[in-house]
Amino acid sequence: MHRSTLFTVAVLQFVLAFAGPAAAADVDQPVTAIERLFRSGQTVQAFQRVDRAIAAQPSDPALRFLLGVMLTESKREPEAIQTFERLTQDFPELPEPFNNLAVLLAARGQIDRSRALLEVALRNDPTYLTAQQNLGDVFARLAVRAYAAAASSARVDDNLSRKLRLARELAGAASPAR
Numbered sequence: 001m002h003r004s005t006l007f008t009v010a011v012l013q014f015v016l017a018f019a020g021p022a023a024a025a026d027v028d029q030p031v032t033a034i035e036r037l038f039r040s041g042q043t044v045q046a047f048q049r050v051d052r053a054i055a056a057q058p059s060d061p062a063l064r065f066l067l068g069v070m071l072t073e074s075k076r077e078p079e080a081i082q083t084f085e086r087l088t089q090d091f092p093e094l095p096e097p098f099n100n101l102a103v104l105l106a107a108r109g110q111i112d113r114s115r116a117l118l119e120v121a122l123r124n125d126p127t128y129l130t131a132q133q134n135l136g137d138v139f140a141r142l143a144v145r146a147y148a149a150a151a152s153s154a155r156v157d158d159n160l161s162r163k164l165r166l167a168r169e170l171a172g173a174a175s176p177a178r
Contacts, residue, residue: 031062038070046070061091068100077104088117095121099131102138111141140171 030053038046050067057063064087071080081104087097102117115138121131147164 031066034063034066034070038073043070043074059090061087061094061097065096065100068097072100072104077107080104088120092120093124095124095128095131098124099128099134102131103134106134106138106141111138111145114138115142137171140167143167144171 030049034046034049034053037043037049047070050063050070053063054060054067064083068080068083068087071077071083081101084097084101084104087094088101091097098117098121102114102121105117106114115135118131118135118138121128122135125131144164144167147160147167151160151164
């Protein structure tokens with residue numbers, strides 16, 4: 001799966017998609033300030049500020065999404081998974097938390113659940129390019145699984161070997177995304 005290289009872009013796209021341009025200015029200020037702290041290496045302060053902001057505005061999806069991204073970037077995957085799971089429950093119309101949760105679960109080998117989550121993200125927003133790419137990566141991993149199963153239970157011919165090799169190359173080129 002493809003890793004987003006710009007943390008700010010991912011969070012701001014989420015803010016703009018959820019809040020809209022007019023409301024984004026209000027929502028964006030704490031999100032941007034916290035994100036800036038986090039990016040500058042002041043992670044303890046960033047986590048303290050995001051926790052305080054969420055305590056003050058517990059139903060703000062942008063702050064909670066930011067927390068999930070920060071947890072992911074800090075290699076705190078179990079907490080990030082919980083954060084994104086709660087977001088999908090509280091805001092089932094938003095595609096981004098489904099995508100991020102799917103990426104984390106795919107990295108743990110939960111490919112079938114990842115596929116289902118990405119399909120929900122795409123039902124919510126059929127134009128969500130990152131989720132489309134991630135679903136393609138999941139399908140590549142599913143293809144590897146299917147070809148490997150076929151190779152282990154049948155006589156392996158050149159065609160099956162070629163397909164398995166190509167699927168592994170395609171799946172191997174994928175790295176976790178956000």
